[in-house]
Amino acid sequence: TPMAVAAERGLTPLVGRDEELAQLEASFRRLTGNRAQVVAVVGEAGLGKSRLLYEFRRRLDGECVSFFEGRCSSLGQAVPYFPFITMLKLHFGLVPGDSVEAACGKVATKLGDWSAEKAEREYPALSRLLGLRSASAGEPAPEELKRETFDAVARLLLGQSQQAPVVVMLEDLHWIDDASRELLETLVARIASAPVMVVVTHRPDDRAAWRTRAALTQLVLRRLPDEDVRAMLHAVAGGPLPGELERLLVDKAEGSPFCVEEITRSLIEEGYLVANGGGRKLTRPVDEIRIPGTVQEVIAARLDRLGPPAKRVAQVAAVIGRQFHRDQLARVLDGEGIDLERELAELESRGIFHRKSLLASDEYRFGESLTQEVAYEGLLLKQRRQLHERVALVLEAEPGEAGPERSALLAHHYARSDNRAKALAALLRAAEDAEDLPSYRTAVDFYRRLWELAEADGDDPTARRAALAATSGLARLSVVFGWPPLEEAERAARRARELAEALGDTEILSGVLYFLGVITMLGEDFERGLALAEQGVAVAQRAGNKLAVMRLSRGLAVNYAIDGRFELARRAMKWVMDELEPTEHRARLSDLYVSVRWVRDNVLYLCDDLDEALASVVETHAMALSAPNRTVQAGSAGTISQILFLRGEYAEALRWADECLEGNEAIGNVSGFTAPAAVALAARVTLGLAADTERYLELIEQGLASGRTVQANFRFVADAYLGLGDAERAERFVEALRARPNSSGRLREAYLETAVGEVMLGLGRPEEAERPFTRALALAETIGARSTLAEAALGAAQVAAARGDAQTSARQLERALAIAREMRLGHYLARAARLGAGGEEAAGQA
Ligand SMILES: Nc1ncnc2c1ncn2[C@@H]1O[C@H](COP(=O)(O)OP(=O)(O)OP(=O)(O)O)[C@@H](O)[C@H]1O
Ligand SMILES: [Mg+2]
Secondary structure (H helix, E strand, C coil): CHHHHHHHCCCCCCCCCCHHHHHHHHHHHHHHHHCCHHHHEEECCCHHHHHHHHHHHCCCCCCCCCEEECCCCCCHCCCCHHHHHHHHHHHCCCCCCCCCHHHHHHHHHHHHCCCHHHHHHHHHHHHHHHCCCCCCCCHHHHHHHEEEEEEHHHHHHHHHHHHCEEEEEEHHHCCCHHHHHHHHHHHHHHHHCEEEEEEECCCCCCCCCCCCCCCCEEECCCCCCCHHHHHEEEEECCCCCCCCHHHHHHHCCCCHHHHHHHHHHEEEEEEEEEEEEEEEECCCCCCCCCEEEHHHCCCCCCCCHHHHHHHHHHHHHHHCCCCCEEEHHHHHHCCCCCCCCHHHHHHHHHHEEEEEECCCCEEEEECCCHHHHHHHCCHHHHHHHHHHHHHHHHHHHCCCCCCCCHHHHHHHHHHHHHHHHHHHHHHHHHHHHHHEEEEHHHHHEEEEEEEHHCCCCCCHHHHHHHHHHHHHHHHHHHHHHHHHHHHHHHHHHHHHHHHHHCCCCCHHHHHHHHHHHHHHHHHHCHHHHHHHHHHHHHHHHHHCCCHHHHHHHHHHHHHHHHHCCHHHHHHHHHHHHHHHHHCCHHHHCCCCHHHHHHHHHHHHCCCCHHHHHHHHHHHHHHHHCCCCCCCHHHHHHHHHHHHHHHHHCHHHHHHHHHHHHHHHCCCHHHHHHHHHHHHHHHHHHHCCCCCCCHHHHHHHHHHHCCCCCCCCCCCCCHHHHHHHHHHHHHHHHHHHHHHCCCCCCHHHHHHHHHHHHHHHHHCCCHHHHHHHHHHHHHHHHHHHCCCHHHHHHHHHHHHHHHHHHHHHHHHHHHHHHHHHHHHHHHHHHHHHHHHCCHHHHHHHCC
């Protein structure tokens, strides 16, 4: 690590920080309780975060601990999984210049002990993360790959932790990329009961502040007290300073160790401060010396003191990034007549550059990230743009695997250069690679830049193609993953439609119409949206693009079901299944096949064909297990759990819900937490089993907060809250439901009204339950949603009873019972029994 390299050159002896170190150590000791520890060290630039981690690691010298260290960087923000890539490279001992074979060999050797599962899962997932292999045909879909990656990293850490406690240090989280943040969150959840300590550092910055369920300790680094600053001053200067100067410096440094070191060193470098016996003396009066006031000024002054060639080298290096290779520098500086070896030696001796390690001599990095920032800022815009292009050209010419890391870097540099054509191509490539990885947020960022840049070029045909790719990408990502937000997606989709029509690209047009349709449905206008989506399918059909028709119809079918057009939904799914069955997709249980099957089962479930849905989804689950496709495995377990819950088979429902939850947690599918957590919690309460209530509640809320991609995942949330008797939460839930813009689709609305009614009843406010139940009854009747009709009728019966209207109450109850008996809805039969009327008989049925 940089700190370790600095240490070889001599660190200022440590002052203070006893308490912080003690806290870190105490946290580490708590690992023996098999409870993961998460510590965030927070402090301004230069306050000593990295140093604290370094000292902590040294304190554990000689103990049996596995360390994993990774760091984020400002440039790395554009590279999905950057800190984890650095961490794994370090762990596997990969160095730049390793051939792909050599690198693969190292990964394989280190993973050692090849169980079949390791070989199958971890090895490809990790190698892919490290850019050692790229996606090939027959590999799982991106979403699945992401999940495998998350899982592989988690297993790696968990595996190590079985031998010895693990300490994961991730530095500079203020620069973390979104994919890594998601992975980190998933990891923290996965390691909760393993001896793993995660220590992160970041500057105080909202983006980095990060919530986790695991016990999170925050260590806020304070500025050093004056006496510690004085001790540091003496150590750096090599003896006591004249009193007046010392007071001035203590004042200027404001307790920042970085400032203490830098200001003092600059005084020595400038020749203002010289040895005088055991102490130091000034060569000029204090008031003639300009002492920089901020960290940035200190650094800028230092760079200015370098000779022009050395300063140039530092600035060019700053464009390349925090780390760079000597050959890259040489190529970018080619022809400028700079004696690179000499300047590198100079920069190194002044501590501006460090070698990455004393042995590997060609890799350098800025000793301090701020130095890189200041050197970069010192360049004129025009120079920067030229340099970025040169750096990109050099990087592009380098041998080695293409991959998301490389395409992100190229996009970063070209986008900041004047080379428009290259910038468009590089941004598109980077967006596609990020989408494949997948890292949606990163992909969205690239598409946004691409769109902006492409539109600036007006009518140029290449630019229009690029704009089409960007806008259709944004629309697609929003529909599939819920990001970017709807308004932006709608703007993008409209523009994409325009462009696709103008360019006569029917393939893209069909998708875009479909996405625009879904976006419109999610917005206000379900009818118009559905029509647009249908138009999309029709375009694909006319173009003879069967695969597109299948994909789009699958999505359309779910929306039909959500709108209560059950017949249409069933027919659409049947058509897709019939098309797929005779193909090789069926034979090899491709992702498309198992996921289509699961969607079909879900549609059957939404249509209330419970028997057929259950029989089929159990089979789908088995197929997903053998495929393997963990997304569908978890998803189908969830569908099973919901059906069994309705049937009143709570113990089995609980088992399946827990499997679904575990799967979704492992793969980081947050929006899939809500339904199984609600079912599991409600089932446990009904069965009188102990529950880790907090955990389930947190999962329900995480899922609800995660967005809108999930059509009806709130169905059993009211059951869970009311089962617990948590009135406050139930009420908040109802308020949030009412505020949801995407309450469209008649089935979803019926679910929603029923949920509101249930909560109002549970809160003892039957008068407020009447309207929602009446609406739910009307909706459910119109579309023929029978299980919802049963539930709403039960609710209406209760409302009527509370009003003293025994006749209506009896009638509604009879209606509910009839449906519940026929569909064997044990959950509602039991409730009817509790209501009294029809009691004995209903209880017997349940
Ligand atoms: N308590 C201390 N005693 C002596 N020297 C220290 C102390 N804390 C930090 N330093 C020194 O101050 C310098 C800056 O510290 P460090 O690099 O740890 O800061 P940082 O908080 O990690 O900054 P950044 O946010 O820029 O990464 C280093 O040279 C470090 O050795
Ligand atoms: Mg640091």
